[in-house]
Amino acid sequence: MPAPIQVWTWPTPNGHKVHIMLEEVGLPYEVVPINIGRGDQFRPEFLAITPNHRIPAIVDPEGPEGTPFTLFESAAINIYLAEKTGSALLPKDPATRYRCLEWTMFQMGGVGPMFGQYNHFANYAVEKLPYAIERYTNEVARLHRVLEKRLEASAYLAGPDYSVADICTFPWIRNADRRGIDLATYPAVKRWHDAIAARPAVQRGVAVLAENQRRGGMTDAEREVMFGRTQFAVR
Numbered sequence: 001m002p003a004p005i006q007v008w009t010w011p012t013p014n015g016h017k018v019h020i021m022l023e024e025v026g027l028p029y030e031v032v033p034i035n036i037g038r039g040d041q042f043r044p045e046f047l048a049i050t051p052n053h054r055i056p057a058i059v060d061p062e063g064p065e066g067t068p069f070t071l072f073e074s075a076a077i078n079i080y081l082a083e084k085t086g087s088a089l090l091p092k093d094p095a096t097r098y099r100c101l102e103w104t105m106f107q108m109g110g111v112g113p114m115f116g117q118y119n120h121f122a123n124y125a126v127e128k129l130p131y132a133i134e135r136y137t138n139e140v141a142r143l144h145r146v147l148e149k150r151l152e153a154s155a156y157l158a159g160p161d162y163s164v165a166d167i168c169t170f171p172w173i174r175n176a177d178r179r180g181i182d183l184a185t186y187p188a189v190k191r192w193h194d195a196i197a198a199r200p201a202v203q204r205g206v207a208v209l210a211e212n213q214r215r216g217g218m219t220d221a222e223r224e225v226m227f228g229r230t231q232f233a234v235r
């Protein structure tokens with residue numbers, strides 16, 4: 001039995017990606033909760049693992065060189081976990097593998113940042129700026145349309161099989177109603193979402209720390225930690 005991987009995390013979409021991946025590949029892991037609303041991401045022991053003070057990050061006691069290995073950025077972690085276990089979740093066939101990486105990058109560079117900015121301006125910011133809300137509402141809808149087209153043509157993002165690309169994207173499509181999206185208007189995305197949501201490993205992954213999941217807006221104290229202090233965290 002390999003030594004458990006430490007996952008420093010919180011129940012957000014980027015955290016869920018790694019929880020789901022760990023469940024899918026069946027590696028033992030232990031959760032180190034980082035309450036990002038309280039400012040745990042600025043604790044020195046967390047900054048020793050990731051200079052970017054964002055969850056998730058992992059420590060693998062048995063890294064590639066047999067010594068403890070730290071890693072941040074959710075997709076890099078999931079690619080690492082797939083390679084560590086030899087999992088087909090990172091396809092072996094070169095063309096399918098690049099398709100998987102392509103859609104994983106699309107999630108990391110598009111879906112995650114744009115949906116995150118939508119959450120910021122529409123749900124968390126005290127000052128409601130119409131231009132910013134309109135910009136990110138449009139981007140969220142556009143990105144759903146891109147996914148819809150891909151999933152009309154393909155069962156999963158990389159091809160016929162479920163992969164790291166789906167694991168990285170699913171947590172951002174879950175709870176689409178929080179971004180004003182009715183999944184019924186994206187039938188291919190809904191079919192894909194429902195198939196992934198039914199997987200036992202996915203259900204275990206999204207249950208990690210679920211009792212701490214944010215349901216509504218932010219308190220002033222949380223806003224100060226996440227949007228005030230963060231400006232001064234890296235000098």
Ligand SMILES: N[C@@H](CCC(=O)N[C@@H](CS)C(=O)NCC(=O)O)C(=O)O
Nearest residue numbers: 012014036054055056073074226230
């Ligand atoms: N690109 C990063 C994004 C990580 C990220 O933004 N994490 C958020 C939670 S979903 C966070 O830790 N926020 C803390 C903060 O803003 O202070 C990844 O995919 O790992």
